[in-house]
Amino acid sequence: MTLQPDGQGRLRHLLTLDGLPREVLVGLLDRAQAIVDGAGPAPAALDGEAVCTLFFEPSTRTRLSFQRAAQRLGADVLNFDASSSSTTKGESAGDTLRTIEAMGVRGFVVRDGAEGAAAALAEVAAPGTAIINAGDGRSAHPTQGLLDMLSLRQAKGSDFSGLRVLVVGDVRHSRVARSDLHALRTLGAGEIRICGPEALLPAPEEMQGCPFGHDLDEAIEGVDAVMMLRLQRERMEEGLVGSLDAYHRGYGLTAARLRRAAPGAVVLHPGPMNRGVEIDDEVADGPQSLILRQVANGVPVRMAVLETLLLRQ
């Protein structure tokens, strides 16, 4: 965390939303909303700059969203695909970073299956370099958290104090859930409930103050927002989940279940969805779904982040 702001309190990297000051978080959301509203960045604000996606774990949709954000800012994009690269030649991630830095690249979007990977790169980054965490293990995915907050704010207003939010599914392994929780707390959400099968819930002490439950029909009662998580297929191979059918019976968001939530409750999902497993078509494509809005918000949120980190003052 101490890596994120520099001496003058200016944001240098975006590694996690955990501990990010409220005014910084709200500032990013406000800037993203301004871009949505047509107050775009100065044309070619990042003209001449280059942004490198450094993905040690594949994620097409996240990579494309950052790429589109960089393009809209006029920045050039370099894609580093870790599968066909010198990482297979034994080069460390730090040396890879320093090498691409030396080519004049100042912005890095880092995805890695291991916790702390982006922070480790921020430790060794040159002074002018910005590291953006695009997902590290089960730890954090801060731009996803930001775009979820922006989507919630557009639907429910910016005062979160009365908001009851339910997070459903594999919270234990989810970086999205962690970034959402950090942001929801910073923004003062009224209540944050957690629901999922025992094997997929985190240690209670990790999410103190959040009521845990195993019964979705009960947990969803009266909430204003349902944040569904993707069920990774490997959870079944690991024996943490029985079958897709059983999971759907217990934790799939059906239209019937959604009716137990507050009127006008909204549904979020980070994608890609397992339709018919954690979410039904009727809900995913229904009027309460913010799912495509989330994707749409991803681009201005990432533009706001890139602009904040990379614009030379």
Added chain:
Amino acid sequence: MTLQPDGQGRLRHLLTLDGLPREVLVGLLDRAQAIVDGAGPAPAALDGEAVCTLFFEPSTRTRLSFQRAAQRLGADVLNFDASSSSTTKGESAGDTLRTIEAMGVRGFVVRDGAEGAAAALAEVAAPGTAIINAGDGRSAHPTQGLLDMLSLRQAKGSDFSGLRVLVVGDVRHSRVARSDLHALRTLGAGEIRICGPEALLPAPEEMQGCPFGHDLDEAIEGVDAVMMLRLQRERMEEGLVGSLDAYHRGYGLTAARLRRAAPGAVVLHPGPMNRGVEIDDEVADGPQSLILRQVANGVPVRMAVLETLLLRQ
């Protein structure tokens, strides 16, 4: 087909040349020819727009040609590589489309091994989105058909009524042959002959009015254009073709055979070529070959298509 034009008869998608009105087809060819002649599009005509290549089947040359066309129009390009993507996470092609649409992308170039894939995406696409079929199964490859027609027109003039065209090879499995046939008929080609081994010919009712033949020496007699098709290696594994040698003896275009065609006959091939199998070097690289001209025409044809589909009025 009903998907292609919108209510006002404006082209929304380009899925097939089958049934495309003659004036639309000729309009695209005229525009492409104007670009060839130096009447390029307005500089950066598609500035700020993004085009996504969505390839579920690899095809480097087609992808690069569309990418170059988009670049020349000032559009940004996003490449979606289906092999390392969330399709492997079980996301449907429709959800992938909607996701990338939500990022603000309006043009999609779709390649798929299955027939109807591009049309299926057009069914679910948002109102402002344009789907361009870059090859679906054995069904259609409309921009290849257009660039073949442009190449023929440059060589033989735009009145096709006296033109005798021979299509040689694996017509049964060829989307290129089907798109060429549709376009040749729309443009009123005088005669379209089909030649190939029995196992590689389509059902006669599919190509009514086209004389079929198995003897290339006979079929090539007096034609003005020979459209060679690529022999896919899997046809041998499937037992449809004996050996490459036997195929060459029966259906390879040699200089000797080409001399049986009309004087000044031209030779086309969609590439990549199997030299020494369906075509000899002497022919491929000879003065009657339009093969590189075809590739060159691919870029302005695709520029004309992108411009027609994506330029906001």
Added chain:
Amino acid sequence: MTLQPDGQGRLRHLLTLDGLPREVLVGLLDRAQAIVDGAGPAPAALDGEAVCTLFFEPSTRTRLSFQRAAQRLGADVLNFDASSSSTTKGESAGDTLRTIEAMGVRGFVVRDGAEGAAAALAEVAAPGTAIINAGDGRSAHPTQGLLDMLSLRQAKGSDFSGLRVLVVGDVRHSRVARSDLHALRTLGAGEIRICGPEALLPAPEEMQGCPFGHDLDEAIEGVDAVMMLRLQRERMEEGLVGSLDAYHRGYGLTAARLRRAAPGAVVLHPGPMNRGVEIDDEVADGPQSLILRQVANGVPVRMAVLETLLLRQ
């Protein structure tokens, strides 16, 4: 070599530094230095042009460096990835080149595991096309040679006559070593020593006038520059090297060994490094290391090359 300059002595391709006239080599270095010093190319000097990376052997860092150089010149970039391409459909490299040329691409950056691959493409290239060798087998990697010379010149001044240079490691299989040797000779380096295990040294007649040695402690005595080479892991599989440990004991550059060189001696490495094998952290990251400077110089060197080859007069 006769392929490189055209009739008017103008550089058409960059295939090797072997035999490149001194004034051409120095001209490229001077131009690169001017770019480093802020005398960049005219903005968007190559606007509208496209550069294609044609890599038959993967090399992320080299590809990204060329891509960044092309971007900074305003050129569009097309990446041809040989692994998912029509080369797997049996198309020859020459046909691939001609196909992409036909799309209007004039600059090709070629990487191949086989010697002479880039030169073979230059043989069949169209008149306006420029081929840049980005590494062919063990033969040449001319832009690496240029950036090494630029780095040496920045550290030691442009008069190389008093310079004692030591090249250490797998010289036999190294295209980097060969390009460095050609450039060092052309620039009149005072002494060029070669050191490595017997199995990794070239035939002495290939590098006449260069003292060979097997003892690094002895060879490094008093040199002004140490050019370390990467130890490819396959050398062990081939039985040419015993173990990484043994290699490090004999040929790893440690701080202690570096102290035997002349005061102020500089260390170069083409990357990616095997830290703890051919080079120790203390040296790689120490004040005498030019390693990141080399990477940084790669971009302006490649800009100078692209500009020289592609700018229309």
